[in-house]
Amino acid sequence: MPGKLKAKIVAGRHLPVMDRASDLTDAFVEVKFGNTTFKTDVCPKSLNPQWNSEWFKFEVDDEDLQDEPLQITVLDHDTYSANDAIGKVYIDIDPLLCSEAASVISGWFPIYDTIHGIRGEINVLVKVELFNDLNRFRQSSCGVKFFCTTSIPRCYRAAMVHGFVEELVVNEDPEYQWIDRIRTPRASNEARQRLISLMSGELQRKIGLKVLEMGGNAVVGYLQCFDLEGESGLVVRAIGTACTLDKLSSGSAPNTNTHVHPNTAPASNACNSPSKDGKESPLAHGCRSTHNSPVHSACSSQRLSQNFSVSVPTLIFTGMGSGGSAGKEAGPLKTLLRQQTQTALEQREFPFFTLTSFPPGFLVHVGGVVSARSVKLLDRIHNPDEPETRDAWWEEIRQEIKSHAKALGCHAVVGYSESTSICEEVCILSASGTAAILNPRYMREGCLDIGSTDHRFEEPSPPSCGFCHIPYDELNMPFPAQLTYCYHCRRQKVPDVLFTTIDMPPEAAVTGKGCLIQARLCRLKKKAQGEVNATAISNLLPFMEYELHTQLMNKLKLRSMNALFGLHIQISVGENMLLGLASATGVYLTALPAPGGIQIAGKTPGDLSNEHHILTIQKRINDTITKNKELYQINPPELTEEVVGSPIPEPRQRSRLFRSHSESSDELSELDLSHGKKDAFVLEIDDTDAVEDIHSLLTDAPPPTGFYSCNTEIMPGIYNWTTGVQMFTSVRVFRLSNANLTNQGLNKIFTDLCENLLKSFYFKLRSMIPCCLCHLNFTVAVPEEELIQVAVTAVAMTFDKDQTQEKPADKPVTKGCSETEEQLQFPLELCADSSSITTQTSSKISGVPESTNVSPRAASVDYGSFADRCSTWLELLRLKAHTIRRGSVKTSRRTQSLAHSVSSLERSSPLPEGRSRSLRSNRSFGGSSVPVVKMTPLSFLPGTRIIKYLGIINMFFIRETTSLREEGGVSGFLHSFIAEVFAMVRAHVAALGGNAVVSYSMKECVLMENPNKNQAQCLINVSGDAVICVIETDQESMPSTINVVQTCSSGADGAT
């Protein structure tokens, strides 16, 4: 009996009136876990009942603890007829199973009914007592921590990154079972909610087991998705990155980082040509010493610009295993013979990482985006216990991704994600990521142990430009690309354009600011069934992919930028059309060459009117580019070449009409030889399509003054965030008129839809100016034949306008810390010491803000004192380790001391926004006002420090109505549903003792409506990490504050 779950029902409030006669309610509560049910007494005639029940105890396996939710049902007692259900609360008790997360769940939960929405609130207390389980063959994985955050969570450090974990479970969808014909919609919805909750629990447990097998203790970048396959079933799948995380003592994150740093420094092979960074210590080659790198001598002048590899979608019919399905590799990609000993990675089946930002030094080089799609026909899942078919599908796609990465000379894929789009029986599976070379140190056992730290590694770490340098062999390029010497270090080759799916590395140097770049595309297709339909779709996909890519490229050039981060391409399938939406954040990377302009060329020279037309368009384009340069403050450092002198880059070839698709690249590469000036990107207008394209290119309105937008965590080029945060979700559905729509017409509608949404956001959030919309996440769907649905979740964050121009010199490191996830960083005081030096060294070349080399270089600046500090820190850590061991003996004591440490921390932190558990347990349950819970899709809240992760939030809700008109139509219905979902997320976080949700995302928002029947149904799935964060005071004073915190808490914090 490995665990005891205890629950207590305290009180209810704001209950609905269930008895019309008395205007009151006779409420009681059923508490159910697994197959055991307890009931409270009936609290007669009250809308604010006080049950104050005994502790209901469930003795259960920890396997069940992981899978099952605690189910609380509030009912109205009725003497004569059946009791009426008021609503339910599902509580995921997973956070209680991990000693480092929450220890009690206590608070007000909204009572939710799938038909009526929120109906009052209930106050509940839940605790878990876990007994030690020594069974080696156990099925549970209690204690493995899960994080949605796609970076190493702040207040942890990564001792080791093990790699990719994935799992999927399938089941029949209750909505499609025969029984659904005879049960009420409520019963059906609840069955579905419960099933999905169970399945996610099971999935998490299974992934946890895999992590334990790998020797890890946490999953970072956990991404769980549902595939509602309709008749054929329900798939819940998840991917993540297994890690071994060490907790930094709470509250002292920046300081303790010191220990860690020496280990991160060795990542200094960035400047080496990848062909060299073998096992013989790459560390010897700091970037300043690698003059003889072979790359310098061999200069190639390859053309054509893209590092983007697309798989031709592979088509497999039926779900009968993976018959003859290997995906074609994109184009003439030659496998590179590489004598690398990246053993740690090569041995792995899938060297994938769901992380999008990394500890400094982890990411060595970035190759480019790799993606693969595949169209499948769904078939009933016959045996839910063996989901092989689905597994095989994904396996295939992952293999394809892996081979693409290889072709790019990379041994790993980072920023990896998977998604599906389903319409009837057709399903598009997509996967994408960024091919990269990683520092193998993070993957090797033990190499990051503090004991083995060698101070030799205290080397100059990679320059800010390291990740831009090409990972592939330039003589043997996987695709035609145009290389130049890095504009930053002048030693390595860089491509002219870089596309990635990750966040911009914090050390990267950018010129000016970034902006959101979107490519939108609609393609009509004929309605069809089965294989014909699937074939039609898979034939369309490459063209869509290609066109989206062209659009992105054009828009990037138009903004005078040269790199995309956070690229996310979604292709959504409907009955009669396909929608494609690519979003990314464009920036001007200082290390990459300046993008050329866009050159318009006519097909028929000599035609005067046409010439004139072309001239006007050309002028408009040039004007736009100039305007954009001003808008995004892009003033490329023209002087660079003189300053650095030495290896002058090859005169660059004219770039050509870009083709992403390798198949087409052969023929097309010849196209534009005769046109245009150097460095120009040539667009040919030979038909109306092209004209349309150019028009659409120019219609993207820039955000209004005071606004910026991006889809990455933070906006490149903005550093001084203030604390204003507004997370929002917006959904729009467009009904297309029945008229004969052309592709162009559709494109325009779709583009306008997206643009108008953005404009709406700017308008609504105008009071926050100056502000930036971050992590703009668009999701498109075609819920019905003539409907286009766009859902957006993002956060608006304010920043200090005065300082945006330049990063303040004395603060670079604090910024660095906040951007680089705070782990593996320098203590602040150290940074302060070295900041002056930093500013000197960090490029005068451009005068461009550089978050970059700051911290790594700081290390080499003051080596001695640093080592000193290290040893003292080590001392302290050892002391801590000791307390940990002691603390883990007894559960009860641990919680106690934890509460203590948190509260002592709060006492010392000037603005204790985070409510600690100790505070909460003392608090009366009466009408205290509702605690504020902030939500953000980012991994942090500006101006605050996360002191504790309380566990993952993963919730799935269904809402249905049969009185759509009365609820204000679909808009009213969805508006209140989204508000309810937010409320329930906040309530759960607050009950865990948290005050914020980070890495929040809405994975699914499926809306079905039938206005004629006055009905609608909606499913929403959200996830995120519940955290406690405290307001950070003045950044300068932080180190001292923390010291205080540490001294006062170190005595008691056995739990940390």
Add this chain to the structure above:
Amino acid sequence: MAVELDVFVGNTTIMDEEVYQLWLDGYTVNDAVKVRMEGGVLEEFEASADVLLSDTMDQYRTFQMCERLLHSPAKLANQLLFQIPPHRQAILIERYYAFDDAFVREVLGKKLSKGTKKDLDDISAKTSVTLKSCRRQFDNFKRVFKVVEELKGPLVENIRQHFLLSDKLARDYAAIVFFANNRFETGKRKLQYLTFQDFAFCAGQLINSWTIGAVDNMVEDMDVDLDKEFLQELKELKILITDKDLLDQHKSLVCTALRGKTKAFNEMEARANFKAFAFETFIEPCRSDRWTASDMRLYLTHYTNSAHILDTFKHQVVWDRYMGVIKSCIFKMYHD
């Protein structure tokens, strides 16, 4: 092609005060959009009419969803559905319970019944306050009335605690409740020149001095009903008028005191017939005779004080309680 669905939900509920006011004032979405367009938000922010419409719809929906909570403002603070910062909550409530003086002037003293509610369209036409807004205000009055009806303790305090209103607004509501309860007619033509604030002041005075609550503070309805004992005692004051001796004595005392201090003395003397101060019989004639405010003040002061000098006049306490209120009410009401 049409927008079938369009929602925007923020974790912190976004509310534009301007739109809230338009909503409260009973504007339809389209009218509100028009007003906003004229207000120049568009130029200020390069937005299109579509954007404005979408925003207005969103906000209207939010307000409608909040309205249920605003009916019992205490719920707003501990509900979980909307995350609204406390100062915003206060603004929402205060604005929701605010009313138009023109409207309240029409309803003041009337029974807050269904019948009156049916007449709201007439009032709406007369005051040019939209019917929707009239209904909200009327319902607010009724709601407050119903809640405090059953409560013990001081009226103003009850209102303030139950509806989380500012002191000023709570006092105004107390006045409305007081008038509604006592059905003091305020609609007479001669009273038309008086504003709601005049009445509110008087109600405040009456509540403070003449109700049961002024004597005993733990009775139900204590601030709504006038102190019956006191009203009884008032009858005894009539002696001042009915007893010829006393009347003459008092009159001469007042006249002596006033002599030479004002040029309007003659008229005052004539006026000093010392009837009980009903409105028509005192203020109205004085107004037509154009007494100045200071004359009035002087006169009333002496009138009150002189009574104390009368040896045979035994009801000094009641007289003070009576005259204190009368005096301040008349001061307040005595204006153009």
